[in-house]
Amino acid sequence: MNNxxxxxxxxxxxxxxxxxLVLFAAFQAWPIIKSLMLAFYVTAGPKNAVFVGTKNFxxxxxxxxxxxxxxxxxxxAFCSVLLQLPVxxxxxxxxxxxxxxxxxxxxxxxxxxxxxxxxxxxxxFSVLFVPQYGIIVQFLNWLSPDRFPLDTKFLAxxxxxxxxxxxxxxxxxxxxxxxxxxxxxxxxxxxLYEAAQVDGASGAQQFxxxxxxxxxxxxxxxxxxxxxxxxQLFELPFIMLGQGSGPNKSxxxxxxxxxxxxxxxxxxGYASTVGWKLAFFVLIISLAQLKLTGALKNE
Amino acid sequence: MKPKTSTIAARGAVITLLVLAALxxxxxxxxxxxxxxxNPDDFWSYYFFAPRLSNENFKALxxxxxxxxxxxxxxxxxxxxxIIQLFFSSLAGFSLAKYDFKGRNVVTxxxxxxxxxxxxxxxxxLYEQIYRLGLxxxxxxxxxxxxVSVFGIFLFRQAMTQVPDEMIHxxxxxxxxxxxxxxxxxxxxxxxxxxAFCLISFMGAWNNFLxxxxxLHTGSNFTLPIGLNSLVGLQQxxxxxxxxxxxxxxxxxxxxxxxxxxxxxxxxxxxxxKG
Numbered sequence: 402m403n404n405x406x407x408x409x410x411x412x413x414x415x416x417x418x419x420x421x422l423v424l425f426a427a428f429q430a431w432p433i434i435k436s437l438m439l440a441f442y443v444t445a446g447p448k449n450a451v452f453v454g455t456k457n458f459x460x461x462x463x464x465x466x467x468x469x470x471x472x473x474x475x476x477x478a479f480c481s482v483l484l485q486l487p488v489x490x491x492x493x494x495x496x497x498x499x500x501x502x503x504x505x506x507x508x509x510x511x512x513x514x515x516x517x518x519x520x521x522x523x524x525x526f527s528v529l530f531v532p533q534y535g536i537i538v539q540f541l542n543w544l545s546p547d548r549f550p551l552d553t554k555f556l557a558x559x560x561x562x563x564x565x566x567x568x569x570x571x572x573x574x575x576x577x578x579x580x581x582x583x584x585x586x587x588x589x590x591x592x593l594y595e596a597a598q599v600d601g602a603s604g605a606q607q608f609x610x611x612x613x614x615x616x617x618x619x620x621x622x623x624x625x626x627x628x629x630x631x632x633q634l635f636e637l638p639f640i641m642l643g644q645g646s647g648p649n650k651s652x653x654x655x656x657x658x659x660x661x662x663x664x665x666x667x668x669x670g671y672a673s674t675v676g677w678k679l680a681f682f683v684l685i686i687s688l689a690q691l692k693l694t695g696a697l698k699n700e
Numbered sequence: 701m702k703p704k705t706s707t708i709a710a711r712g713a714v715i716t717l718l719v720l721a722a723l724x725x726x727x728x729x730x731x732x733x734x735x736x737x738x739n740p741d742d743f744w745s746y747y748f749f750a751p752r753l754s755n756e757n758f759k760a761l762x763x764x765x766x767x768x769x770x771x772x773x774x775x776x777x778x779x780x781x782x783i784i785q786l787f788f789s790s791l792a793g794f795s796l797a798k799y800d801f802k803g804r805n806v807v808t809x810x811x812x813x814x815x816x817x818x819x820x821x822x823x824x825x826l827y828e829q830i831y832r833l834g835l836x837x838x839x840x841x842x843x844x845x846x847x848v849s850v851f852g853i854f855l856f857r858q859a860m861t862q863v864p865d866e867m868i869h870x871x872x873x874x875x876x877x878x879x880x881x882x883x884x885x886x887x888x889x890x891x892x893x894x895x896a897f898c899l900i901s902f903m904g905a906w907n908n909f910l911x912x913x914x915x916l917h918t919g920s921n922f923t924l925p926i927g928l929n930s931l932v933g934l935q936q937x938x939x940x941x942x943x944x945x946x947x948x949x950x951x952x953x954x955x956x957x958x959x960x961x962x963x964x965x966x967x968x969x970x971x972x973x974k975g
Contacts, residue, residue, distance in 0.1 A: 409877060413879075635909075
């Protein structure tokens with residue numbers, strides 16, 4: 402290598418990382434710092450800001466709307482994860498049976514909702530939930546005419562808003578998680594199953610002692626990402642409830658509340674406070690999940 | 701050897717469950733396609749397809765909103781974001797994967813930290829910043845902040861670490877410049893990852909709703925998700941037009957997915973399964 406090449410080789414990594422780093426610093430890192438500062442201000446739009454110390458955080462603790470938003474979001478996250486992951490794992494196990502034909506078709510079918518952006522899912526399902534006519538309403542009515550009369554207003558009944566959104570999210574994400582589980586199942590060492598069979602292990606025993614340990618990292622990964630994603634719920638309720646928060650705020654989520662306070666009311670400071678609270682919840686819950694699944698100990 | 705009766709029953713149950721699950725998953729999509737072909741008068745009269753076909757819904761869609769303009773806006777914003785993200789992320793990923801330089805660990809740790817923080821945290825300050833830069837209600841206000849993809853860097857760093865060092869050394873001895881090594885050698889090797897990343901990045905930008913909803917105010921600047929949602933507010937009764945708009949909005953992603961399917965699934969799961 403001559404001198405010019407040597408210099409080029411030395412400088413190259415910095416030059417290559419620079420364009421990204423400039424954008425990253427300006428539009429990611431700096432806003433994070435700025436948002437920490439903003440959380441201590443009350444603002445009216447981007448121009449007026451008044452320092453209020455920790456008042457935002459104190460106000461947030463006693464804010465009934467924020468409390469509702471947290472309750473709704475946590476309910477959604479809990480139910481969604483508890484439904485989506487077992488369904489996804491079940492589908493993946495069914496699909497990973499060696500003799501199943503048309504595996505590519507099924508995988509594509511289950512994954513296809515993932516291609517529909519959440520806004521479009523929201524628009525589509527708001528029509529599927531139309532009272533009297535919507536096919537979901539008609540289907541549930543056919544299953545149980547007493548519990549679901551044809552005029553059931555899923556998106557206008559405070560007890561049914563969350564179940565409707567949880568159903569929609571299940572349709573949207575089960576196939577997404579399934580793809581991960583399927584890849585993980587296919588990576589489990591086949592010899593382990595043979596050894597277990599030789600030892601006379603039943604199907605359930607094989608699942609517990611071979612399959613689950615084999616796919617554990619992916620289960621933990623999916624549990625974390627789906628929980629974090631669920632806590633950021635916004636588009637589905639926002640669209641399905643016609644840009645509102647539903648009857649008695651039954652569809653109000655944390656991010657929707659952040660949107661309303663920051664960009665409808667115009668208090669960017671308070672919105673930052675809400676944002677940091679959300680980050681805090683997500684962190685605590687992720688850590689709790691990591692601890693419960695034992696991911697922190699072994700690796 | 702014939703399978704036992706119990707095996708046949710179990711297999712029957714598995715297939716039944718799979719078919720049922722596929723039906724549940726595909727029904728809304730089939731219903732959507734059917735809905736767009738129905739005459740508005742038939743909309744609720746038939747579950748799926750009606751005996752007479754009609755293009756009324758598409759006509760109504762284009763009459764109600766400037767749908768074509770929204771498509772152009774979305775295509776412009778999305779392709780800009782994808783191209784910038786792809787170029788910057790792969791270049792930085794290459795740097796982190798194949799060079800040992802001062803500050804490499806600092807950069808990595810810094811990015812890892814920000815991945816943990818949900819994007820909504822920075823929305824308020826970003827809004828203020830976009831306002832100061834005079835980018836409010838512009839496509840640049842969507843593209844510039846949207847061009848940062850930390851996820852992309854990690855994806856490319858991981859893929860490029862696996863490119864053999866000998867290949868790079870050989871090229872260097874042959875007198876290739878560092879950029880030529882990136883463009884001519886490393887990028888072609890990680891081509892499947894490029895495909896996967898393009899699709900993921902395309903879907904993210906194409907379907908993006910919250911940020912455009914915050915900064916776009918003028919109707920002629922709207923991207924598809926915002927524009928279509930404005931139809932929900934305006935004409936609650938025009939279900940057919942709404943469904944036509946939904947179907948057309950989904951199509952580009954479906955086409956791209958079918959083209960890049962293999963790369964996509966591989967790219968999506970590579971980090972999770974290996975790491």
